[in-house]
């Protein structure tokens with residue numbers, strides 16, 4: 001009941017995480033309320049009851065009260081431990097995306113959100129996700145700090161230039177969920193909006209087969225009307241058949257000249273082979289060791305090649321910072337990831 005009173009003041013809960021957060025939020029709000037009311041009431045009563053009056057003298061020198069001190073130590077300790085354990089469990093759920101998540105790349109720019117799917121399709125200010133399946137966003141920014149905020153899902157993550165961050169949710173409610181930028185990023189910050197369309201499994205199946213979704217029909221239409229064949233989109237002047245991120249990446253690694261120094265099949269070159277490096281450990285020339293090369297390490301290796309030299313190699317690699325766009329970088333990393 002207490003949760004419901006608060007929930008009526010919150011946006012709809014579009015995911016399980018949202019429901020859990022609301023319960024936690026309600027706990028925090030109501031415990032704070034109870035203590036606030038209790039403390040203020042005691043204060044008011046005491047100021048009236050013990051106010052200065054003629055003929056009354058204050059009891060001076062009150063020293064300690066062991067039972068009282070135990071009570072005011074133990075109760076708050078229990079409360080903060082509850083908040084800690086509960087909050088930690090929720091946080092852990094929020095940051096660890098299930099392994100079978102649908103992966104979508106999100107790039108913030110002044111002032112729009114761009115979303116990329118592995119099959120190469122890309123959308124501006126709209127993104128389609130399936131309901132009842134975990135979806136993981138790999139977020140970055142092309143210019144300044146932004147923040148990817150989906151209130152209905154109760155998730156928010158900074159989009160940081162030069163770095164990848166992730167956030168995930170599992171939508172439980174079909175429909176349109178608004179995305180805000182939650183980091184002041186310039187004059188049109190407030191207009192930096194996008195929409196997450198959570199679609200039924202049936203529509204999602206068609207979407208990943210290459211059909212396009214007409215979001216205007218989502219609310220009313222049957223799966224047949226909502227999705228258009230790729231051919232139909234093309235004849236309407238829509239996008240051509242997209243090239244998958246991995247294939248785009250393969251082309252870029254060749255055209256940017258990486259292959260002059262890096263093999264993709266495990267053979268040694270001027271630089272280490274790119275095969276099998278994602279997820280594997282590496283030793284550096286300065287003696288440091290990295291347990292697993294992740295996307296952030298790989299992008300550092302491309303943008304700041306001399307920041308950490310791989311053991312056994314010289315500072316031969318030129319920097320590609322500013323020479324590859326975020327979308328190109330994403331594609332190259334997706335390709336390197338695929339070289340198992």
Ligand SMILES: [Cu+2]
Nearest residue numbers: 146181185192
């Ligand atoms: Cu922004």
